[in-house]
Amino acid sequence: MARHVYQATLRWSDMDAYRHINNVQYLRYLEEARVDMMFTLGQREGAKTLSEGVVIARHEIDYKRPLVWRPEPIRIETWVTQIRAASFALAYEVLDDDGVYARAASVLVPYSLDGQRPRRVNDEERRYLEGFLEP
């Protein structure tokens, strides 16, 4: 039961005209953390099908503090809060040693390879996701 940790690189252009990291780009960092968790790590640890199609059903995000570009990455901690028959839920924190910049949550739906239809969470995926479960 460990959180997935991803070090996200900020790009200078993630700042907007207010000279803060734009609120939409936080969702981009969450995507990068998910890609690392589902695709890169998932493929290595046997949950290959997760990288073949997972669709976002819902996001929510609370912004806690403004973030300014710097060369150092920020940490995205991701964990699983629920695994259902045909969907699962993630929670995230965007943070560094100074504190938390945002908290977020997503609902994801596995998608079938052949059709363009949602499908059930398979056993291999369930085992993989349970390793990050923290309800």
Place this chain on the structure above:
Amino acid sequence: MARHVYQATLRWSDMDAYRHINNVQYLRYLEEARVDMMFTLGQREGAKTLSEGVVIARHEIDYKRPLVWRPEPIRIETWVTQIRAASFALAYEVLDDDGVYARAASVLVPYSLDGQRPRRVNDEERRYLEGFLEP
């Protein structure tokens, strides 16, 4: 009491490797709708201070149907669901004549010009926002 309507132009590059409009880009469309409502229209109708600094405190979004790039814009309907002392809430629908692609909501906080501090919703802003109130 009318919804604000914005026609958002999709960019071909808003699609990701799954050949759908990427989920993060929907938040970009919401931003464009807010910019039109707060900056462009707000300035014309007297709520100038809204364009000088409004910070996002929270977003939530539910994805209803996948969206594929096409030259025709999509419609973003935005309305105000709550006006408090130092924040206000928006709701949105992303749609076209075929139906709804996403529903979303945001909490926004006015920011003072001089300091980098939140401030109260002023009278002019309240009047402007009440024109879009649909609790």
Place this chain on the structure above:
Amino acid sequence: MARHVYQATLRWSDMDAYRHINNVQYLRYLEEARVDMMFTLGQREGAKTLSEGVVIARHEIDYKRPLVWRPEPIRIETWVTQIRAASFALAYEVLDDDGVYARAASVLVPYSLDGQRPRRVNDEERRYLEGFLEP
């Protein structure tokens, strides 16, 4: 022999921390103009294969004046400067009634559907591109 004209919508987030439209985003506007010329218009006028795969071999762009976000679109004028056996060249101007913001040029290479290989410009494409030829 007419230039292709595309009205590109600026997004507020195309501005960077210097409060100007970021130099990279100009290339995005050129992409939108090409998509309109190759995909949308090309498909209507019979050069369907152009929308199935064209690869960028080269870009060059000269920035003439800074551009600041505004609700009004900017005009991208695009024309063909050369048609060779397996590639063609475009030139562009990014402008409005106040003058020219950038001039650019690209070399494009048609790509085959089946293989992942470059292919020759076919007759239908040549006819379509000749309509924009201004050497």
Place this chain on the structure above:
Amino acid sequence: MARHVYQATLRWSDMDAYRHINNVQYLRYLEEARVDMMFTLGQREGAKTLSEGVVIARHEIDYKRPLVWRPEPIRIETWVTQIRAASFALAYEVLDDDGVYARAASVLVPYSLDGQRPRRVNDEERRYLEGFLEP
């Protein structure tokens, strides 16, 4: 006389609907390399003014091979090809151990802090840039 080396992180969303890194995003990687060279490293080594305003006058880029997203970064090598009174030129290679993905060049113009006007390359900047000179 050493090239500046930057390891650019690819984002999954840098891929477009053709499942390749989009051509425009290469310019984003060049920007990240320049930010590292001009802002981060420049500030540490005494050329502080470079981080206060440098404007792009021109880019050119030749694409050599398609690039597909992977977790490993790609290397951007940057060097200075010319230092003039009020501008300087950079060259870049985008590469990894498998070879070169793109070659590019830019012309940059220092900008004054106070006015919104171009200014001359100062002595401190010239010394810093000469460390990367490879005409």
